[in-house]
Amino acid sequence: MHKMHNTPLGRVFDVFNHIILLLMGLVTFIPFVYVIAASFATEAEIAARPFFIIPDTITTAAYEYIFSTNTFVRSMGVSVLVTVLGTLVSLALTLTMAYPLSRRNLLGRNVLLNLVVFTMIFNGGMIPTYMVVRSLGLLDSLWALILPVAINPFYLIIVKSFFQNLPEELEESARIDGCSDMGVFWKIVLPLSKPVIATFTLFYAVFYWNDFFNALLYISDSAKWPIQLLLQQLMMVANVDFGEMDTMLADPPEESLKMAVVVVATVPILLFYPFLQKHFAKGILLGSVKG
Amino acid sequence: MMKRKKKLWLILFSCLLMVILIGCNSDDEASNQEDTDGTNNDESQGENNQTDEEPFDISIMTTSFSPEPPEEDSPAWEAIEEFTNTNLDITFVPNSNYDERFNITLASGELPSIILTGKTPSFISAVEDGAFWDLTDYVDEYENLSQMNEIVKNNISIKGRIYSLYRSRPLGRKAVTIRKDWLDNLGMEMPQTIDEFYDVMYAFTHDDPDGNGKDDTIGTVISEYEGPWDIMQTWFGVPNKWGIDDEGKLYPHFQDPQYREALDFFKKMYDEGLVNEDFAVMDPAKWHDEFVNGRAGTVIDVADAASRNQDNMVKEDSSLEGSVDLFGAVEGPEGLTHLPTTGYSMMFAISKTAVQSEEELHKVLEFMDQMSTEEGQNLAFNGVEGRHYEIVDGEYTPSDDQALIYEHEDLNQLLTFIPEERHLTEPLQEIEKKEEQVMKNNEEIVVENPAEPLVSEVYGRQGEQLDNIILDARVQYIVGQIDESGLDEAEELWMNSGGKEYIEEINQLYQEAQANQ
Amino acid sequence: MGLLSLKSKKKIVNEEEGSNQVSKMKLLFRNRYLYLLLLPGLIYFLLFKYLPMWGVLMAFQDYSPFLGFWESKWVGFDHFINFFQNPDFFRLLRNTLILAFYDLIFFFPAPIIVALLLNEIRVQFFKRTIQTLVYVPHFMSWVIIASITYVFLTTSGGAVNAIVEYFTGETINFLSSPDWFRPMIIGQVIWKETGWGTVIFLAALAGVSTEQYEAAIMDGAGRFRRMWHVTLPALRGTIMILLILRLGNFLDQGFQQIYLMTNSLNREVADVFDTYVYFVGITQGAFSYSTAVGLFKAVVGIILIYGSDYLAKKMKQPGLF
Incomplete structure (x- = not known):
């Protein structure tokens, strides 16, 4: 990127910095490697060996069981659809609301901001929200997984402050060129906010991908279950206390199945990250004005 | 650049739609096939139904445990409708958050005819507000439902009345699984008394029962889950949660003199290393592994764990076939005593808003009664013969096609098993027969909790804290963090944390219930 | 209209x-x-x-x-009175506050530090790989993390205790010791969420121009002064907002995590409002009571948010609005 002359102290720092980060990467990643390894291991091996990276006997039984359901592909499809659609809706609503709120001269701005902050702390709870969703006729519709959670007020406030920090000179000059508010938002603000948009695309996408609680509440039709709910259901017995386990059930799920579920649920969204990552580095235009 | 991106989106979207549509289509085809199969079956069974009445509409909400609950066109579902002459609208709710869905359904005011519920505070308050039918005087008219177990019936009652049909589970389910081959190696017999049990545990720990020359075994394995201690203290004659004194008053179990006896025994076990040192923090998911691995000689849990553990052991080492045995209880100062389960797993209540007349109520009860017949249980538990199972040489042989299993599996959530299980089963292994026998024997020696049917307000608010005070003190005493006086302090804390009010309330409720009977 | x-x-x-x-x-x-x-x-x-x-x-x-x-x-303030008079109230408050402070002091700065460190890496491949690795734990559920924690920390064959024993000759009972409970909880949070937390700071750093750095170099600023005078100020707004918003949820703790790590030997320090509310509210179905506890926490949160925002403005720092 930028050329910088490096002092000896700086070089020492560089070396340590690389080592520290590498260690961090290992510490965070090794348990995941164990999860992957355990998902391919036999039950006996998981019980006998406290920790391993490569199982002695490799079995794909856990994955076969997960993929044995007819609904697996369908649930994946539901999850991808909800994630894509939800992220688009959320981004659209968040960005369009954050921009006006970032304008200090907007009348009523403070009232609106307080209104938003208030909802971060107070909420009506599960039953009243369910009533609203039901009266809107959203039950058993995939929209019930998106609309009630469309804007995260937390994210809204952060996006707002990002917008607020954009150099005003840019907007001023655009306005002199005859741009309307809409024009400024569309042509100046959004293109400048790529890293922010990439960040919140990631945040919203991960949220929608991981969410299953709303599906539990609002979706009765199992054909519309997202993948997380299906996986939850696959290893349900795991959370039941042992002694009180319902006798109608078969054996408790195997440890390897629990691990395989983590892998299946995580890998798709993990693969999504690098595509967004490159946008985090692009802030270019911004500084040229400010500097 | 922009245009290309838009195109990409479009393609992505249409791909998604395709996936979903195709998913649906292929499913429809499959279900069409099922339909034809289903009608064939219906014809063969149709003769059972002589009535010309219109099928009666019943809506049901119950739990589901499978990733693919059955749908309306499942042949098993249709066969049940045919058999009971009903139109069923079943909502399967994932078990993991059933309570929340129950509350929401209550709040929405759209109750199904039959709803599964636990004996939760919201159910009880709904009963008090008149949401559900009082079934006490109706159940006697039905062949199967009239044969409810008295203990369990008492457990589900609210102020002496029955508002639901319980889903029966074995009352005497607890048992000790033990390594029979280890006993044989040491020349010991199955323990009959607490003293003998201690001797066995001691020998399992110190006398190298597996003969490998290493000191790598323990008597029993216990995890963070407190069940095993509860089971063992019952052998000592400690009451099941509440005892009754000479004046007919209830007192909490830890005030029984036998409680301290039991705790001293536990402490001795721990001090001598007969139980794993890290029991207080052990992950319950790894609990039975120690037995399967051959590290622990016993595991104190449920009867059906014996066959499950043996299967897992044989999978690794086929020579271990027949090495596992089990027993229900050992004799203590008060003879054989056994800690029972509540005897049920949730129950079905019938809504007054959905089922408005007595006539309709009878039809719903009739349906539940029919589901308890052998044929009803077969349909809901085993599915449809020829599709979900075959009878080969008189033996029940279920299909192992996962898709077919899902087609009927969750329908067993409709069954009450009152008065007993009557469905087809695969031929039992030796050890499974023993399990049944042990559970049956246990039922004769259960120690009832006199307060089980009572619903305490104090407990609702503070029960968790109160229970934890006693449970934590027990663990701390066993590992030696506190002594006798520490136990006294814990009991005093219990009293001052709402325990006194709890005892008073329970006694008052108990007197009222006695007076009602 | x-x-x-x-x-x-x-x-x-x-x-x-x-x-x-x-x-x-x-x-x-x-x-x-x-x-x-x-x-x-x-x-x-x-x-x-x-x-x-x-x-x-x-x-x-x-x-x-x-x-x-x-x-x-309608029962007025009955539930609040019951809550405040609960014999455990002060123990719950104390545990909740201590954990919240630990969280603020030890976890909150962690993503900022890691973002700063990552920002100093110039080999893009290395930077991106590390970034991806550190954010993986965010996707693991607490159930899995609790089970992994047990595998690593148990006194019977856990990897961490094997190392501890090698150096000190003794094992530490991390899982059952009340002293280790809070470090363990915060450690888990740091492990799980630090990488994820860096994402937002890196986005903020993307806005810093190379020219700013070059100008600093012209002024003869070394590595650390550049970090201090250019990079950190660029993060200031984001840090302040996240801090203030975090204070709004000050009394919230991950129920599931704490519940899973609690046992009979460490419960004394482990019980917090959120675990208490779970048992009373969900398992006992006491809607009103748990709503009351939630409302109490919310009032504390709103006071902290507006209080800290006011203070921030006083100190000429970027606030929430």
Whole structure:
């Protein structure tokens, strides 16, 4: 990127910095490697060996069981659809609301901001929200997984402050060129906010991908279950206390199945990250004005 | 650049739609096939139904445990409708958050005819507000439902009345699984008394029962889950949660003199290393592994764990076939005593808003009664013969096609098993027969909790804290963090944390219930 | 609707130019597109956040789902009194506060530090790989993390204790010791969420221009002074907002995590409001009581948010608004 002359102290720092980060990467990643390894291991091996990276006997039984359901592909499809659609809706609503709120001269701005902050702390709870969703006729519709959670007020406030920090000179000059508010938002603000948009695309996408609680509440039709709910259901017995386990059930799920579920649920969204990552580095235009 | 991106989106979207549509289509085809199969079956069974009445509409909400609950066109579902002459609208709710869905359904005011519920505070308050039918005087008219177990019936009652049909589970389910081959190696017999049990545990720990020359075994394995201690203290004659004194008053179990006896025994076990040192923090998911691995000689849990553990052991080492045995209880100062389960797993209540007349109520009860017949249980538990199972040489042989299993599996959530299980089963292994026998024997020696049917307000608010005070003190005493006086302090804390009010309330409720009977 | 009435007033506005009110009207009108932009979001908040807000009032009722909101009995402040008089109240408050402070002191800065370190890496491949690795744990559920923690920390064959024993000759009972409970909880949080937390700071750093760095170099600033004078200030706004918002949820703790790590030997320090509310509210179905506890936490949160925002402004720091 930028050329910088490096002092000896700086070089020492560089070396340590690389080592520290590498260690961090290992510490965070090794348990995941164990999860992957355990998902391919036999039950006996998981019980006998406290920790391993490569199982002695490799079995794909856990994955076969997960993929044995007819609904697996369908649930994946539901999850991808909800994630894509939800992220688009959320981004659209968040960005369009954050921009006006970032304008200090907007009348009523403070009232609106307080209104938003208030909802971060107070909420009506599960039953009243369910009533609203039901009266809107959203039950058993995939929209019930998106609309009630469309804007995260937390994210809204952060996006707002990002917008607020954009150099005003840019907007001023655009306005002199005859741009309307809409024009400024569309042509100046959004293109400048790529890293922010990439960040919140990631945040919203991960949220929608991981969410299953709303599906539990609002979706009765199992054909519309997202993948997380299906996986939850696959290893349900795991959370039941042992002694009180319902006798109608078969054996408790195997440890390897629990691990395989983590892998299946995580890998798709993990693969999504690098595509967004490159946008985090692009802030270019911004500084040229400010500097 | 922009245009290309838009195109990409479009393609992505249409791909998604395709996936979903195709998913649906292929499913429809499959279900069409099922339909034809289903009608064939219906014809063969149709003769059972002589009535010309219109099928009666019943809506049901119950739990589901499978990733693919059955749908309306499942042949098993249709066969049940045919058999009971009903139109069923079943909502399967994932078990993991059933309570929340129950509350929401209550709040929405759209109750199904039959709803599964636990004996939760919201159910009880709904009963008090008149949401559900009082079934006490109706159940006697039905062949199967009239044969409810008295203990369990008492457990589900609210102020002496029955508002639901319980889903029966074995009352005497607890048992000790033990390594029979280890006993044989040491020349010991199955323990009959607490003293003998201690001797066995001691020998399992110190006398190298597996003969490998290493000191790598323990008597029993216990995890963070407190069940095993509860089971063992019952052998000592400690009451099941509440005892009754000479004046007919209830007192909490830890005030029984036998409680301290039991705790001293536990402490001795721990001090001598007969139980794993890290029991207080052990992950319950790894609990039975120690037995399967051959590290622990016993595991104190449920009867059906014996066959499950043996299967897992044989999978690794086929020579271990027949090495596992089990027993229900050992004799203590008060003879054989056994800690029972509540005897049920949730129950079905019938809504007054959905089922408005007595006539309709009878039809719903009739349906539940029919589901308890052998044929009803077969349909809901085993599915449809020829599709979900075959009878080969008189033996029940279920299909192992996962898709077919899902087609009927969750329908067993409709069954009450009152008065007993009557469905087809695969031929039992030796050890499974023993399990049944042990559970049956246990039922004769259960120690009832006199307060089980009572619903305490104090407990609702503070029960968790109160229970934890006693449970934590027990663990701390066993590992030696506190002594006798520490136990006294814990009991005093219990009293001052709402325990006194709890005892008073329970006694008052108990007197009222006695007076009602 | 608002817009329509505004248009019809346009004429009047023109006639009365000059007065204070008029300039307000003018301002409203000039920003009409901004209001239009804001409208869908506003509808969302009114519909899904404010319409169900009556649920907060359950705290003053004995809410029964079957009877519904209107039929349920009103009990005033009974639930709050019960809560405050609970013999465990102060223990719960103490545990909750200590954990919250630990979280603020040890976890909150972690993503900032890691973001700063990552920002100093110039080999893009290395940077991106590390970034991806550190954010993996965010996707693991607490159930899995608890089970992994057990595998690593147990005194019977756990990897960590094997190392500890090698150096000190003794094992440490991390899982059952009340002293180790809080470090363990915070450690888990740091492990799970630090990488994820860096994402937002890295986005903020993307806005810092190379020219700013070059200017600093011209001034003869070394590595650390550049970090201090260029990089860190670029993060200041984000840090302040996240800090203030975190204070709003100060009393919230991950219920599931704490519940899973609690046992009979460490419960004394482990019980917090969130685990307490779970048992009372969910397992015992005491809606009103748990709503009351939630409301108490919310009031504390709102005081902390506005208090800290006020302080931030006083100290000439970027605030929330």
